[in-house]
Amino acid sequence: MLELNNVYKTFNLGTINEKKALNGVNLKLEDGDFVTVIGGNGAGKSTTLNAVAGVWPIDSGSIIIDGVDMTGLSEHKRAPYLGRVFQDPMNGTAATMEIIENLALAARRGQRRGLKWGVTKSEKKKYREMLAKLDLGLEDRMTSKVGLLSGGQRQALTLLMATIKKPKLLLLDEHTAALDPKTAAKVLELSDKIIADNHLTAMMVTHNMRDAIIHGNRLIMMNEGKVILDIKGEEKKKLTVEDLLQKFEEVSGEEFSNDKALLG
Ligand SMILES: Nc1ncnc2c1ncn2[C@@H]1O[C@H](COP(=O)(O)OP(=O)(O)OP(=O)(O)O)[C@@H](O)[C@H]1O
Secondary structure (H helix, E strand, C coil): CEEEEEEEEEECCCCCCCEEEEEEEEEEECCCCEEEEEECCCCCHHHHHHHHHCCCCCCEEEEEECCEECCCCCHHHHHHHEEEECCCCCCCCCCCCEHHHHHHHHHCCCCCCCCCCCCCHHHHHHHHHHHHHHCCCHHHCCCCEHHHCCHHHHHHHHHHHHHCCCCCEEEEECCCCCCCHHHHHHHHHHHHHHHHHCCCEEEEECCEHHHHHHCCCEEEEEECCEEEEEEEHHHHHHCCHHHHHHHHHHHHCCCCCCCCCECC
16 A cells, blocks of 8 residues: 655755654555554654655655555645644634635545535535534534634644545644543544545654554554554554663663653
8 A cells, every 4th residue: 555665855955954764764654554653753754654644755765655656746646645633723624714625635636726616415414423423512503613623623624635635644743642641542532433434545754652542553653764663463552661671772772761651
């Protein structure tokens, strides 16, 4: 489904701010894999997701999504294959538009504008059902402006919008980090459900080791721009935070450090 072959990326090459962010990333995701991504500060987690999305060109290596070589393609050309949700709840939705308008926009992504804008009855019914599944009462607020929603409600809606066209790959970049723990847990639960119901392949960056262990079928750890651990199957199910910290030290020879890391 996703293949990253020897991906390298250096920012600000030849300047005092030169930073080798990706240092030969290799990763193969199977169809339906849900991989959680952890690592210390500046390990290259977000940069890996940005490389997949084509935010900028990589220096070398290749990126294949669903059998298509995306390496030279623009972010725009890759967009139909991808759904993305970021940390900031303000990021994925249009605050001054209604919930129903946001969903309709997401559903029409990639289509020519100028078509009739009205939302049909059957679309409305579909959106209502989708919203009801979130169990946040949003199905009764379809004409509310999104700016009135809480951060958690907004992230849940963003998740729906990012997956409404069933992307080949869903990229979640610390999408619950700005939420309080209870809301974060709820949005994570919804993420699990949406990924499972739609049989999506997904990558989720998190600084919370426990969430990385609980969610997904596979866990990778990054350090200094490389994947240094890849744990799946039964081994992942049995993992503890202590195991992870120990493995990190074994493989990297350093102590794990991330200002944001939640180990508990
Ligand atoms: N657009 C950019 N321009 C310059 N440097 C960048 C850019 N994007 C990332 N970097 C640098 O690349 C390195 C990897 O960053 P990245 O955001 O991928 O880390 P991360 O693993 O997500 O870390 P964190 O947990 O701290 O968010 C960092 O040193 C970062 O400062």
